Amino acid sequence: xxxxxxxxxxxxxxxxxxxxxxxxxxxxxxxxxxxxxxxxxxxxxxxxxxxxxxxxxxxxxxxxxxxxxxxxxxxxxxxxxxxxxxxxxxxxxxxxxxxxxxxxxxxxxxxxxxxxxxxxxxxxxxxxxxxxxxxxxxxxxxxxxxxxxxxxxxxxxxxxxxxxxxxxxxxxxxxxxxxxxxxxxxxxxxxxxxxxxxxxxxxxxxxxxxxxxxxxxxxxxxxxxxxxxxxxxxxxxxxxxxxxxxxxxxxxxxxxxxxxxxxxxxxxxxxxxxxxxxxxxxxxxxxxxxxxxxxxxxxxxxxxxxxxxxxxxxxxxxxxxxxxxxxxxxxxxxxxxxxxxxxxxxxxxxxxxxxxxxxxxxxxxxxxxxxxxxxxxxxxxxxxxxxxxxxxxxxxxxxxxxxxxxxxxxxxxxxxxxxxxxxxxxxxxxxxxxxxxxxxxxxxxxxxxxxxxxxxxxxxxxxxxxxxxxxxxxxxxxxxxx
Amino acid sequence: xxxxxxxxxxxxxxxxxxxxxxxxxxxxxxxxxxxxxxxxxxxxxxxxxxxxxxxxxxxxxxxxxxxxxxxxxxxxxxxxxxxxxxxxxxxxxxxxxxxxxxxxxxxxxxxxxxxxxxxxxxxxxxxxxxxxxxxxxxxxxxxxxxxxxxxxxxxxxxxxxxxxxxxxxxxxxxxxxxxxxxxxxxxxxxxxxxxxxxxxxxxxxxxxxxxxxxxxxxxxxxxxxxxxxxxxxxxxxxxxxxxxxxxxxxxxxxxxxxxxxxxxxxxxxxxxxxxxxxxxxxxxxxxxxxxxxxxxxxxxxxxxxxxxxxxxxxxxxxxxxxxxxxxxxxxxxxxxxxxxxxxxxxxxxxxxxxxxxxxxxxxxxxxxxxxxxxxxxxxxxxxxxxxxxxxxxxxxxxxxxxxxxxxxxxxxxxxxxxxxxxxxxxxxxxxxxxxxx
Numbered sequence: 011x012x013x014x015x016x017x018x019x020x021x022x023x024x025x026x027x028x029x030x031x032x033x034x035x036x037x038x039x040x041x042x043x044x045x046x047x048x049x050x051x052x053x054x055x056x057x058x059x060x061x062x063x064x065x066x067x068x069x070x071x072x073x074x075x076x077x078x079x080x081x082x083x084x085x086x087x088x089x090x091x092x093x094x095x096x097x098x099x100x101x102x103x104x105x106x107x108x109x110x111x112x113x114x115x116x117x118x119x120x121x122x123x124x125x126x127x128x129x130x131x132x133x134x135x136x137x138x139x140x141x142x143x144x145x146x147x148x149x150x151x152x153x154x155x156x157x158x159x160x161x162x163x164x165x166x167x168x169x170x171x172x173x174x175x176x177x178x179x180x181x182x183x184x185x186x187x188x189x190x191x192x193x194x195x196x197x198x199x200x201x202x203x204x205x206x207x208x209x210x211x212x213x214x215x216x217x218x219x220x221x222x223x224x225x226x227x228x229x230x231x232x233x234x235x236x237x238x239x240x241x242x243x244x245x246x247x248x249x250x251x252x253x254x255x256x257x258x259x260x261x262x263x264x265x266x267x268x269x270x271x272x273x274x275x276x277x278x279x280x281x282x283x284x285x286x287x288x289x290x291x292x293x294x295x296x297x298x299x300x301x302x303x304x305x306x307x308x309x310x311x312x313x314x315x316x317x318x319x320x321x322x323x324x325x326x327x328x329x330x331x332x333x334x335x336x337x338x339x340x341x342x343x344x345x346x347x348x349x350x351x352x353x354x355x356x357x358x359x360x361x362x363x364x365x366x367x368x369x370x371x372x373x374x375x376x377x378x379x380x381x382x383x384x385x386x387x388x389x390x391x392x393x394x395x396x397x398x399x400x401x402x403x404x405x406x407x408x409x410x411x412x413x414x415x416x417x418x419x420x421x422x423x424x425x426x427x428x429x430x431x432x433x434x435x436x437x438x439x440x441x442x443x444x445x446x447x448x449x450x451x452x453x454x455x456x457x458x459x460x461x462x463x464x465x466x467x468x469x470x471x472x473x474x475x476x477x478x479x480x481x482x483x484x485x486x487x488x489x490x491x492x
Numbered sequence: 493x494x495x496x497x498x499x500x501x502x503x504x505x506x507x508x509x510x511x512x513x514x515x516x517x518x519x520x521x522x523x524x525x526x527x528x529x530x531x532x533x534x535x536x537x538x539x540x541x542x543x544x545x546x547x548x549x550x551x552x553x554x555x556x557x558x559x560x561x562x563x564x565x566x567x568x569x570x571x572x573x574x575x576x577x578x579x580x581x582x583x584x585x586x587x588x589x590x591x592x593x594x595x596x597x598x599x600x601x602x603x604x605x606x607x608x609x610x611x612x613x614x615x616x617x618x619x620x621x622x623x624x625x626x627x628x629x630x631x632x633x634x635x636x637x638x639x640x641x642x643x644x645x646x647x648x649x650x651x652x653x654x655x656x657x658x659x660x661x662x663x664x665x666x667x668x669x670x671x672x673x674x675x676x677x678x679x680x681x682x683x684x685x686x687x688x689x690x691x692x693x694x695x696x697x698x699x700x701x702x703x704x705x706x707x708x709x710x711x712x713x714x715x716x717x718x719x720x721x722x723x724x725x726x727x728x729x730x731x732x733x734x735x736x737x738x739x740x741x742x743x744x745x746x747x748x749x750x751x752x753x754x755x756x757x758x759x760x761x762x763x764x765x766x767x768x769x770x771x772x773x774x775x776x777x778x779x780x781x782x783x784x785x786x787x788x789x790x791x792x793x794x795x796x797x798x799x800x801x802x803x804x805x806x807x808x809x810x811x812x813x814x815x816x817x818x819x820x821x822x823x824x825x826x827x828x829x830x831x832x833x834x835x836x837x838x839x840x841x842x843x844x845x846x847x848x849x850x851x852x853x854x855x856x857x858x859x860x861x862x863x864x865x866x867x868x869x870x871x872x873x874x875x876x877x878x879x880x881x882x883x884x885x886x887x888x889x890x891x892x893x894x895x896x897x898x899x900x901x902x903x904x905x906x907x908x909x910x911x912x913x914x915x916x917x918x919x920x921x922x923x924x925x926x927x928x929x
Contacts, residue, residue, distance in 0.1 A: 406857035415852040424839035428867035
């Protein structure tokens, strides 16, 4: 094969179109554009929510009105007009299906294209799906298996009706309504999302997963996810998303709250592939997400993310290590191409004694994109023997992109041990030469190097997800990942 | 009256005391407007997130010292690096002390900013260099507005200055509270080499605030070696703004030794305007009770094939706070840049705080940039090793801490400074060991 150089790769990256850019035409019931108290009430009513929930939303809306959009992130974009967005959209054929045959065939075809055909999933033991198209949960599988173990896995709107005591107790405890601009907005208008409760001592037998899609023109998605792992339980939760190709900017402001009670463990993995905009930087999804987990005694929360999509990403999955001996982990690969901008990272707040956190962040920038890591490691005065290790590596392809690192480290306890290192590099000619010398052609060599670069994070993904993550990396950096 | 208003209203009076027709008049007027618009920085600004000036600014500083206190050399000898021959530019309460100084015009100019600003023969230099790289932020602007006195050093082409230059600012406590704003300009010609030692020293328990600006221009292949010794009294605060503009193949090194003072803020900015430039900034910070040291560094890599090295070590005891905010910017033209940044810290006390933020902003792909940052304690097994060999705990701790900070001293080119700093480290760590043995 002829010589494959980095220039070729760059050329390929430039021309690579978004593969999953298709649009499913399902009749949707959509609210008029704009946001006011009535819309918030209407959403709540539509979802047949109890009074306390409506009040909770209104409270968030009141706070939101007083807040201004944050500007500290290292991203530039045209601010969305929050009055030009429709805050609710539900697929029209909404009955709850008993079997998969009843599901809208067009919808099924959509899933097929995404490689998540439901019937196949049903046969392949392991993954239960709570599929979200736009904002309403349409199909839920494996519910019986989970129910046997006492695991509650349903859409959050169902949970509000069926398990109000759990939702009421935990919602907003990790990400309060007034946490930030987008979290407040989400709290006011969230349409749906997933709810998961693992009872005491139960080890969830399968990976739980949801797929999010933005489907209706001009509809912002405001997902709310709440995962509660009771004492001594374990759950691995997968979240992945692809969105149709669209010219106008779409807003996605989700909130994810994880609560790991004593001795519990939550593993939360995300593959994010929202539409990144065209090669000219037109369109693309704005992804402003608030994700946070709370660890009680001996608990562990592990965030793994593969970020390949979105025009603008603003996302900091964080851990509050409240309990003694709790552990927080963050593994991230962020790939930006063309005009994408990503400002992502994590916060590790050490409050308890003997708490540990690990941060591994890999940024790959190509084209004219900007990729930032922004992280905070905070050791409070009472967090004896806290331990943190952070590593941020950036790989630059071409000299029109940028890589930025903004690590904040605040330590108020002398027994803390903090290590932070960051490197920036390109694919070395000597590395490629070394591979060539041993009979590996340049394309494979680049694949090998990028793969090796992100391996630490890819390894952390559950088996079921690793394949998809690989696929998404391929789309974003075709030719560089084997 | 708030200090800001006081400064702004004093400006007119200040302008009247000096030559209003001077070429820098317009620069001063612009600067005071700038300061008036921005005011003192607050914690809301990202660059001042971890450092608050409030506790310092509440003092009722007098802006102009009324009379000069006189000092005997024997009383202040200890603050000089006295065991070497050197040029000296000494100020007492902001006024030049000819008695303690040793300046020169012999081939090089080591003299006063006031002379350079007023005498026509320096006009060309002032026009070309004065206030050319100092940023327009509020504190630098404030200094620019009141710039009248300080050190002026001009080394022409192809000169190796045979002895170091010491710049020392004393404050004697003639005023209840004194604010000083020294302004230094250092221009080093092609192929020239100069070593400079700078120190601010208060001799009183009356509060002092120094807002200093130093502009350094290193022309082609020049070598500038700069040492800042900060071991001031608990009553003294220092905001030190240093700007270094480097031309191709020049080498600039700044070592900052921060051992004392109530609040010390070092804004150190390097701009690399040429190829194959080498910039080094290193620092040792050892502080204790209620002291606050903030190192804010910027290296701006603008052209290809340059290097920068940063190495800051900190040991923080009692209620002290340490801040490190290092920023490396690599422009997209600056290919083949090597930029390294390290910040290592030891917290000795539970009440001490360290906030660090090492930032990289990289727009070029063919670069090697890394930063490392650690916060930790002394290795218990190393302690055990030393103690098992009969070294008392305190001394063992001292030895390990010295070893921790030692490699910053490797690049110090003046042996006398090295031994002085070594002694200071021993003193700060409370041990009586001659580490240089």
